[in-house]
Amino acid sequence: MRMILSSFRMPQSKAIHCYMLMSLWILLIIVGIYKFLETKKSPQEPENILSTSYTNLAIDAKTKRIFKICNFPEEIVTGDEGAIRESKWILKGLLILIRHGDRGPLQHIKKISSINCGTENSQLLSSYKAYLQNQSLSGKISWVGQGPFHGFPYLPIHPSQCHLGQLTMQGVSQLLNLGNLLKQKYQEVWSKVKSLKSREVVIYSTKYRRTFQSVLxxxxxxxxxxxxxxxxxxxxxxxxxxxxxxxxxxxxxxxKNVKKSISHQLHSHPAVAALAVSTGNSLFSINGEPVTANTDPHFVRDALLTFVCHRNGFPCDGPINCIRRQNVVGIFAYTDWVNYQKWRNVYWKRYCLLKSYGLVRHIVQQMLQMVSNSGPYLVVYSGHDHTLEQLSTALGLQNDPFLLRYAARIVFEVYQQNEGIDNTQGIYFRLLSNGKDITRQVSFCKNIVNVSTKVNLCKIEDIVRFLHDDYFISLNVTNFKDACMR
Structure with missing residues (x-):
């Protein structure tokens, strides 16, 4: 009987022992969570942590690429612009295509009012503000026709706030710095930049505030x-x-074929689709109400940039349901991969050829006018990421994820070879993407002149031939009209 009782007590004591250990373990977990939340709160924070919680994105090896897309004003630098200093090469003019600067998100996001979209008030920015204030009083800047530029403000209306699709003060500072840096670089080899007349400069901007304010x-x-x-x-x-x-x-x-391919890729990656939905639900809202329909990773990426590029923590729905580093890295890695796949898509290439035909044709016309000494000598196009993306694809360039960063630039430098006082020969151009010489990547450049290891020139006759003879070969037609009808 004692043996039976002892055998009965042994498992019972083990069960009690396990129960006590489990209770102690749960208690330790609760204490750990409490301590974690306690360290996240400051004395000024209210007790309702669910509505005020944020997580910050730290800079490391994987997130560094994401921060580069922001192109912060203090990080903008020149590259190989104006690198030809030999007297036999005469710089005749510049064609510059820019993307607008930092802007607010394209969709309503949570806690947008808490994000500071301002920037440090540098000496250059202060000078610009003072200049625009005088211009608004004197009205010296003129516009063509009765277009929407008439009513456009010169600067963001609320300097420290983010507004849907509108340029921020950080975006203004980006373009100011870029223009100033290019001036310093080009005036060393092209003195004309310091004395350009208004008739020698032609400016084009799309009808959006952000592109108008950026180019200004x-x-x-x-x-x-x-x-x-x-x-x-x-x-x-x-x-x-x-x-x-x-x-x-x-x-x-x-x-539509391109979008269908992108949609198919997303369906083939259900984990990414789920990540986009969960992250989007933590980001988007309309009139304060959460939105559950934002499943496109590219929309999520755009919203994430608003927080990343202004060094603001991501909103949390609770102490556990927060946007984590792996969410952000995953979304950006996937969208970069999709863009790379798109670059190889035959429908995308044909689409970009047709969308960019008018721009390529215009660029060639401006180049020929520069070398004929009729001008203009500076042509600027203020556009969007789609503008740069389509043009670079049409030219056969390699996929570059940093081409589409805020305040990105593509520069055409037009040169004339000078062999003597009265003897001019070939006409050439260089192509630079964010300061990097990518002339060798241009698909139709067959007559490359290697000036140095980082400086290459392409004959203008190559781009003329491409435009008139080879542009529509991949579409099996000979002209724009036939390509658009088939």
Whole structure:
């Protein structure tokens, strides 16, 4: 009987022992969580941590690439612009395509009012503000026609706030710095930049505040203010700067095929789709109400940039349900991969060829006018990431994720070879992406002149031949009209 009782007590005591250990373990977990939450709160924070919780993105090996997309004003630098200093090469002019600066998100996001979209008030920014204040009083800057530029403010209305799709003061500072840096670089080899006349400068901007305000800041840093005061701004009706070659119905079908491919890729990665939904639910809202329909990783990426580029913590729905580092890294890694796949998509290439035809044609016309000494000698297009993306694809360039960063730039430098006082020979151009010479990447450049290890030139006759003879070969037609009808 004692043996039976002892055998009965042994398992019972083990069960009690296990129960006590489990209770102690749970208690330790609760204490740990409490201590973790306690350290996250400051004495000034209210007790309701669910509505005020944020997580910050630290800079490490994987997130460093994400911060580079922001292109912070203090990180903008020049590269190989104006690198040809030999007297036999005469710089005739510049064609510059810029993306607008930092902007607010394209969709409503939670806690947007808590994000500071301002920037440090540098000496250059202060000078620009003072200049614009005088201009608003004197009204010296003129505009073409009765377009929307008439009513556009020169600066963001609320300097420290983020507004949907609107340029921020950080974006203004980016373009000011970029223009000023390019001026310093080019005036060493092209003295004309210091004395450009208004008739020698042509500016095009899409009909958005962010592109108009961006190019205005860029020009203030780049050219003399006396010239800026007399400039006429031209409005582009298209984000692609298609000019007279815009109507092309087949591009809609091509783009549908591209979107279909992207959608298929997302369906093939259910984990990414789930990540986009959960992250989007933590980001988006309309009138304060959460939105559950934002499943596109590219929309989520855009919203995340608003927090990352202003060094603001991400909103949390609770102490556990927060946007973590792995969420952000995963979304950006996937969207970068999708963009790389898109670059190889035949429909995307054909789409970009047709969308960029008008712009390529216009660029070639401007190049020829520069070397004929009729001008203009500075042409600036203020556009969007789509503008740069489509043009670079049409030119056969490699996929570059940093090409699409805020305040990105593509520069065409036009040169004439000078063999003597009265003897001019070939006409060439260089292509630079964010300061990097990428002339060798241009698909149609067959006559490359290697000036140095980082400096290459392509004959203008190559781009003329490409435009007139080879542009539509991949579409099995010979002209723009036929390409758009098939």
């Amino acid at each position: 800041a860029f020009l203030f840093g780049l050219i003399p203010v006396e010239t800026l005061e007399k400039l006429v701004m031209h409005e582009s009706q298209s984000m692609s700067f298609c000019f007279k070659d815009c109507g092309c119905p087949v591009t809609e079908k091509l783009y």
